[in-house]
Amino acid sequence: MNAASAPATLAFVESPVQLLNVLEWAHTKTHDITVVVLSPTDPMTRGQLRRMAELARGDGMRVRWEEARGGPGAPFQTIGGLASALRRAERIVIGDPFSRYVQLLLTITSARDLVVVDDGTATMEFISQLARGERLVRWHRRGGRPGARDILFAPVSAAARRRLTPSATRTVEVFTSMPVDTAPGVTVTANDFAWTRARFGPPRITGGADLVGTSLVETGVVDADQYVAAVIALARAHGATRYFAHRRESTHKLHRLAVETGLEIVRPELPLELIARRGPIGRTILSFPSTVVHTLPLALAGTDVKVAVCDIDPDWLTAHASPRAQGFLAGVTGTARDVHRLQSLPAT
Known part of the structure; x- marks a missing residue:
């Protein structure tokens, strides 16, 4: 993927459900979409993602498979290879705003439109935390002080949260089938699984x-x-x-x-x-x-x-x-x- 061919919409997924919901979001749209799979290491998840990637290609999407966790140097190689497309994309779609990988990618992009598609019940917590201006923490994480890794990553997480906050120059949409609270400026679009049906x-x-x-x-x-x-x-x-x-x-x-x-x-x-x-x-x-x-x-x-x-x-x-x-x-x-x-x- 070079700068000249950077898509209008770049979607990052790390799970089969996220890719399914990108397909649902795109069902009634005509966007030029490239899906980037930030592949996990779990064999069952990888298998489901490959099957979902076949469905996405069948629907006319370009799918780029990244071995994003394939070794110590894999994240640097993945991010370096995506940097140009990230800077040029008009719209970024993500499935997991709590992912440190995704948060790091968000600090690179200057896209004017950000879309969060469902990654399950975590979407409910994401909207609540965004509305309250809190740091993004998964609901099942134990309460108390953040750990050493959390402290080291805090500046990146804070920058990503700012990118996920609507502004005069940036729109944020949440595409979800979950009951969610509202956050100032965030557009919530209902996912009724029309593509699946x-x-x-x-x-x-x-x-x-x-x-x-x-x-x-x-x-x-x-x-x-x-x-x-x-x-x-x-x-x-x-x-x-x-x-x-x-x-x-x-x-x-x-x-x-x-x-x-x-x-x-x-x-x-x-x-x-x-x-x-x-x-x-x-x-x-x-x-x-x-x-x-x-x-x-x-x-x-x-x-x-x-x-x-x-x-x-x-x-x-x-x-x-x-x-x-x-x-x-x-x-x-x-x-x-x-x-x-x-x-x-x-x-x-």
Whole structure:
């Protein structure tokens, strides 16, 4: 990508869901878009990203795959190779404003238009923090003083936050399916998954239920034993037969779930919104508080599939969970539309 061929819109994604939401954002637009994949190292995420990249190319987008974490020198090589395009792009689209990689890229660009597409429930926290002028911190990070790395990176993070704040010379749009607060000057555009519904389905609906996994154990929020017990109880109560693994769930935990629950563990090759829309899918989809309780009802609009969400009991939280965790997770469930709430679990 040289200066002469710099696209009008440059999109940076680090997850399959971010790339899906770039496709959703671009669905009704005619922008000249190049998607830059800042590839992670996790094999499952990489696999899903490659499949999503194929879909993006099929929709006429240019996709540039960067091994952005391929070794100590990879970030410098990636940023150096993108610097010219960053300076020339008229619009920057990002999926994760909390990403240090993305924050560093934002300090280089002089684009007049910035767009943040959903990366899940974190979007809710991003808008709130932006409105309050706070530093950008993921909701599941433990409270208290910032660490040494946070302090070193603070000037870059502060500069990125300023770039993400609307001004007389810069517009900021948030494209989201999540219920978000408003921030001064920020344009919020609803994502109703029109691209997904036009591209796939409607799905064949099977009997019974499917269960959606979460990475709350991996992020240190929920105790592993409590989580396994909750999955067992949900599966028994609702006749679930399949467990759709989150891409960040550990192999060890998934093996334990398979042994102790008898569920078929499915590692999706695409984001769950596309898997569900393509089908086959259970008549009931069971989930803990997560992005899918907001996105699946939109992706499955017009079908007979019911989405049910089970609240996180405070007793399931680990001693290391952020003080904000319980309130945030309750808010994810409480603001979800068109879902059935499961207030309690039967005893195992």
